[in-house]
Amino acid sequence: MSSKNIIASVLFASVAAISGQAMANDNPHLQPVNTPSQVSRAxxxxxxxxxxxxxxxxxxxxxxxxxxxxxxxxxxxxxxxLRRSPYYATLVKRYGAEVPATTVAGK
Structure with missing residues (x-):
């Protein structure tokens, strides 16, 4: 392999690596955006x-x-x-009063 071929190969590989990195940085979908929920655990x-x-x-x-x-x-x-009934509100209240297991484990 001649020195021209080696230089061309190295140059091509570095350009490919740089352009691949630039394309990856332009993609906004790589990192998911987690928005806080408006619904409680209960x-x-x-x-x-x-x-x-x-x-x-x-x-x-x-x-x-x-x-x-x-x-x-x-x-x-x-x-x-059931979702519209007072039963739903009762369940939300009951589940909201329960202490999550992670809170108990942290004490």
Whole structure:
């Protein structure tokens, strides 16, 4: 290999490395942006309990998910009813009063 070929190879490799680095720095999607949630942990847990109690979880995890439309509509209606009810507020209050396990472990 001649010295011209070696110099050309080194030059090409360095230009490729520099341009690759520049392209990586221009990509805003490399680092995810985490925005703080407007929903409390207690609200999430209360919603999860209602989701399960309404039967919506069972419908969405069943093998007939796309076929049993009537059962899904019933579960969605019950979920919406429970979500609007005072029961939801009671659950949020109950879960909000519970001490998270991480707090207990830190003491």
């Amino acid at each position: 609200e999430v847990l209360a919603d999860l309990q209602i989701y399960r109690e309404s039967g919506l979880q069972a419908v969405e995890q069943s093998e007939s998910y796309g076929y049993d439309v009537a059962r899904r509509e019933q579960a969605q209606a019950k979920y919406a009813e």
